[in-house]
Amino acid sequence: MLAISKDSLININIPIRFWQWAINFIKSYRSAIMILFLALAEHRICVAAQDNSWPISSPQAQGINPAVLQKLHQEFKDGRHGYVDSFLVVKSGFIVFEEYYENNYISLTRNRKHKQAKIMRDNYGDLARSQYNYYDPDWHPYYKETRLHTIQSVSKSVTSALIGIAIERGEIPGVDIKIIDYFEKYKLLFQDSQKQVITLYDLLTMTAGIKWDEFSHKYTNPLNNAAAMENSDDWIKYVLSQPMEFKPGEKFVYNSGIAVLLSHILHKATNMHIDEYADKFLFEPLGIESFYWKKTPTGLVDAESGLYLSARDFAKFGYLYLNDGKWGKNQIISPEWIKSTMSPDTSIEGGKRRYGYQWWLVPYTGGSNKWVYSGSGYGGQYLMVVSEYDLTIVFNGWNIFDIPRPTIEYLSKRVLESVQ
Numbered sequence: 001m002l003a004i005s006k007d008s009l010i011n012i013n014i015p016i017r018f019w020q021w022a023i024n025f026i027k028s029y030r031s032a033i034m035i036l037f038l039a040l041a042e043h044r045i046c047v048a049a050q051d052n053s054w055p056i057s058s059p060q061a062q063g064i065n066p067a068v069l070q071k072l073h074q075e076f077k078d079g080r081h082g083y084v085d086s087f088l089v090v091k092s093g094f095i096v097f098e099e100y101y102e103n104n105y106i107s108l109t110r111n112r113k114h115k116q117a118k119i120m121r122d123n124y125g126d127l128a129r130s131q132y133n134y135y136d137p138d139w140h141p142y143y144k145e146t147r148l149h150t151i152q153s154v155s156k157s158v159t160s161a162l163i164g165i166a167i168e169r170g171e172i173p174g175v176d177i178k179i180i181d182y183f184e185k186y187k188l189l190f191q192d193s194q195k196q197v198i199t200l201y202d203l204l205t206m207t208a209g210i211k212w213d214e215f216s217h218k219y220t221n222p223l224n225n226a227a228a229m230e231n232s233d234d235w236i237k238y239v240l241s242q243p244m245e246f247k248p249g250e251k252f253v254y255n256s257g258i259a260v261l262l263s264h265i266l267h268k269a270t271n272m273h274i275d276e277y278a279d280k281f282l283f284e285p286l287g288i289e290s291f292y293w294k295k296t297p298t299g300l301v302d303a304e305s306g307l308y309l310s311a312r313d314f315a316k317f318g319y320l321y322l323n324d325g326k327w328g329k330n331q332i333i334s335p336e337w338i339k340s341t342m343s344p345d346t347s348i349e350g351g352k353r354r355y356g357y358q359w360w361l362v363p364y365t366g367g368s369n370k371w372v373y374s375g376s377g378y379g380g381q382y383l384m385v386v387s388e389y390d391l392t393i394v395f396n397g398w399n400i401f402d403i404p405r406p407t408i409e410y411l412s413k414r415v416l417e418s419v420q
Contacts, residue, residue: 053287054312057094059418064089068418069097076101082403083108084380085141085149086311089415090319090392100311105142108401109135116220123222124231131294132230134220134379134400141379141398143292148308149396152377155293155307156259158282158317160204160358162266162274164337165281172269175201175340182265189240194247200265202248203258204357205346211245212255219378220400226256226304235260235296252348252355256304259358260296263303274301285332286320288313305378311394318383318392321373342373362408364416372412380405384412389419 059066069089076084076099083105089097112135120128130136141150151158166172179198180190190196194209202208214226222228225242232238239257246253263274270277275293283291291313294306309317320326321342325333337357344354344361354361354371362372364386375383380397393415399405 053316054090054095055093057091057096059089059091059096062091062094062096063420064091064096065418065420066097069415072414073097073099081406082380082397082399083401084395084397084399086394086396088311088315088394089418090315090394092390093319095312095315098311103398105137105140105398109137113137119220119222120231127231127233127297129231132227141396143308146290146292146308147310148290148292149311149314149381150305150377150379151307151309151314151375151381151383151396152305152379153256154314154375154377154381154383155303155305156256156358157375157383158278158307159259159262159266159274159303160341161282161317161320161333161337162277163200163204163262164333164341164357166266166269166277168334168337169281172200172265175199175204179203179261179265182268183236183240186236186240189237192244194244195240198248203262203265205249206252206254206258206355206358207246207249207346208253208255208258209244209246209248209250210239210253210255210257211243212253212257214254214256229257229260233297235298235300236264252346259304260300260302263301267300273299274303282332285330286313286316286327288316311396314383314396315392315394318375318385318394322385322387322390322392342371344369344371360408362412364409364412372408374408374412376408382408382411384408384415386412386416389416391415391419 059069073087075081076087083103084101085103086101087097087099088095113133116133116135117128117130120133131139134140138144142148143150163172167174177200178196179200180196183190198208212225214224217224219227229235229238235257239260266277267273288309290310292308294302296302320332321338324335325331325338341357341359342361343356346355348355352363356373360374360376362374364370364372370388373385378400380395380399382393382395384393385391393412395411397405
């Protein structure tokens with residue numbers, strides 16, 4: 001807004017009595033104007049969000065019971081679910097609930113940061129980096145005192161979207177291609193005949209067959225494959241050096257290293273790193289101006305857990321999937337890719353969840369074939385899409401302090417109870 005001082009108004013060649021009349025006029029109608037605004041608010045005329053990207057509405061106007069969300073919000077405030085940083089609900093394109101929580105991570109990590117740094121130095125030497133010391137408050141959960149929050153493994157879901165865009169643009173032929181052709185520098189690591197037939201589809205669905213374990217040990221433990229990769233000098237070499245355990249396509253095994261391979265493939269196919277490609281073909285069309293993305297020692301973008309976004313921008317990505325890849329009038333991702341991504345074709349042993357293209361598919365009650373489509377990241381990063389109710393839900397947190405974090409199933413159930 002243009003600021004004009006009183007003195008500058010007097011210097012304009014207009015009689016002062018005009019300005020006196022104008023001021024009196026404004027004073028006379030100020031009360032009426034305020035009443036009008038209050039009436040508009042009461043009728044829930046939605047106003048644009050401060051960043052001009054999200055309209056805001058009351059929960060009631062969009063068929064949401066605010067008392068249900070308020071109850072969950074109070075539980076977060078009381079610390080009943082560990083360390084939660086943000087809780088945001090978008091219904092039918094309107095922000096209907098948005099809360100943020102202050103947690104003193106500097107105090108929480110003061111001792112742990114140094115203990116973890118020693119563990120990392122003892123195991124990785126000079127390769128140990130504070131970016132992957134999850135107790136370092138300069139990096140976790142916020143990026144260096146900004147409001148950009150780590151989304152951890154939901155970075156994989158963003159990476160999947162970029163692969164889909166590259167396929168739509170003709171830069172990658174399709175999901176059935178064998179990945180070996182993109183790894184000329186690492187051909188010697190493909191001597192196993194089973195590794196030679198891994199396809200892009202196998203990577204997207206976490207069925208590559210590479211031996212990997214990042215669930216038996218915490219991400220702060222060097223015995224965790226993901227932790228060992230993050231502190232290696234060449235992440236691609238580390239991933240491809242692992243032996244094959246299953247035939248490609250045979251079994252779902254969660255493997256963060258797969259997203260690193262996807263990052264490399266996109267770079268080779270487009271001659272752009274993922275952060276550049278995302279900025280041009282995904283973030284800019286969504287109006288996302290601020291983000292940070294970590295890089296590996298070789299300069300490759302960390303597609304497995306390295307992206308930081310604000311909560312509102314995080315929600316934009318989910319809303320894009322809710323609307324079949326369309327943002328406003330702009331078709332950013334093809335509807336076909338969205339449908340393939342959200343198809344529950346990959347079963348997960350020992351549970352009811354399924355897996356799409358780097359997305360979790362979580363069933364919810366109320367009928368068969370009803371899924372919460374979710375990105376899920378270490379520490380409590382959840383992006384949930386519920387198509388049936390036109391809902392996009394964001395949770396950010398940093399539950400790594402020996403407190404069980406709420407699950408997708410639990411949190412989605414609590415929010416869905418608010419739908420009237």
